[in-house]
Amino acid sequence: MSFSRKILDWYRENKRDLPWRKTRNPYRIWLSEIMLQQTRVAQGLPYYQKFLEAFPTVHDLANAPEEQVLKLWQGLGYYSRARNLHTTAKMVVSDFDGKFPNTYEGLKSLKGVGDYTASAIASFCFDIPEPVVDGNVYRVLARYFGVKLPINETQGAKYFKELAREVMDPKQIGDYNQGIMEFGAVQCAPKNPNCMFCPLSESCVAFQKNLVSNLPVKLNKTKIKNRYFNYLVFLDDSNQTLLEQRKGKGIWQNLYQFPLIESKGEWSEAQLEQKMGETNGYPKMQSVTLYNMEPIVHKLSHQHLYTKFWLVNPLTELDDGIPWQRITDYPVPVLIADFIRTFKI
Structure with missing residues (x-):
């Protein structure tokens, strides 16, 4: 059975019931993706719900005062995300008539939307076969294939993007991308991953060679x-x-x-x-x-x-x-x- 098939099967049995998985609305998907960057689902979920109550549409968010946006964001940290969120909403309304672009390239043109977020929206909303690569995906791929390239260097990031494209299921790209991220968050967790009951363990390089705690490799470049x-x-x-x-x-x-x-x-x-x-x-x-x-x-x-x-x-x-x-x-x-x-x- 292929890597992607195992991920899809696992996802269908184990996926969490989350509100952004019940929609293909680009505004709601985009909002969840921006909020969940560097934020745990349990922490981000109440904020997601509060934002949708306050700003049901991208027009509502675009027309809101920045102070209200920042106040609702308070506690999530990385406030540049909130400022970019507000700027992007205005951009979608003014430049795209309130409709999110339906191409990967168009999505990447939005402020604060990089490769990962553009790939997520493109695949979840429009079935465009673009692989997502976030922290969870890096971890799954690095462990399963035994990749020791640092994920925070250009060579490593490029390699993992190519690898992600090779192993994805382009015909079920939305579920596959959701699945591999969920797998990394729940099954192949950063600490204490559930390797003994993992459907990938028989062919996982890290598990076979006792490298689970060593992968992925991330160089510490930050001077405190x-x-x-x-x-x-x-x-x-x-x-x-x-x-x-x-x-x-x-x-x-x-x-x-x-x-x-x-x-x-x-x-x-x-x-x-x-x-x-x-x-x-x-x-x-x-x-x-x-x-x-x-x-x-x-x-x-x-x-x-x-x-x-x-x-x-x-x-x-x-x-x-x-x-x-x-x-x-x-x-x-x-x-x-x-x-x-x-x-x-």
Whole structure:
């Protein structure tokens, strides 16, 4: 029995009941694919449902304010996905009359849509024989065929794409692509894969040669940088606070935060007070208190943020202050959202 036939048979018996598998609507498929990049299904599913409630069509999403999109996305991380999502929706409406392109090349022309997403939409919605290659597929192919080429280098990525095309079932491309991704997520999982009850184990190179834990190969190219954040949580006698919107490039672009001072290391209360005294623009303070004695370490893919929240009582009522009870209306990074959820005034 062929590789693709075993994948298809396994999928029909074991596939999870997920809403985006009950439609061929390109908008809904696209939404699920963007959301599930770097996100587990269990985490992404509630967001998918919330987005469809708020934006049932691509026109609804295109016409929404960015702030609403970012607020609904809050907690999913990698916020560039949300900004690209919004931009793409506008592009589909303005350039394609609200209809997603029905070719692989046309789909790839959309912002934020790369080879994987274009292949997924093309195959799921339009039966175009394009193989998908995501993290799950890399893992299945690397283990089954014993491929040791790094998946995050050009040569490896090209090889796996060609291999995926060779072994796919072009006549049942939608189910096959869904199946191999599901197989990687459930059966051939990153840790503790269910090899003893795997329909591919008899011919799996990694299983036969005890290489399962070594494949796929991914080179560690990311150098982690430590950064030190000091958030100033102003709170006046009327329970008003201050928020600022992050501008410029960055993963948290256009999200809101408390006023931020970045330092080269951890600061004491005296160091913070001195810096605030030197920096123009901050309201004069009556007192400052450290909220968390130990820094909260927020780990991102390329940096670790050592974060302290400082409670600042200003001398006078804040100009342009935001009532604390309205603070949850603003889209904020999950680091800020966690603080807001736990802090009691």
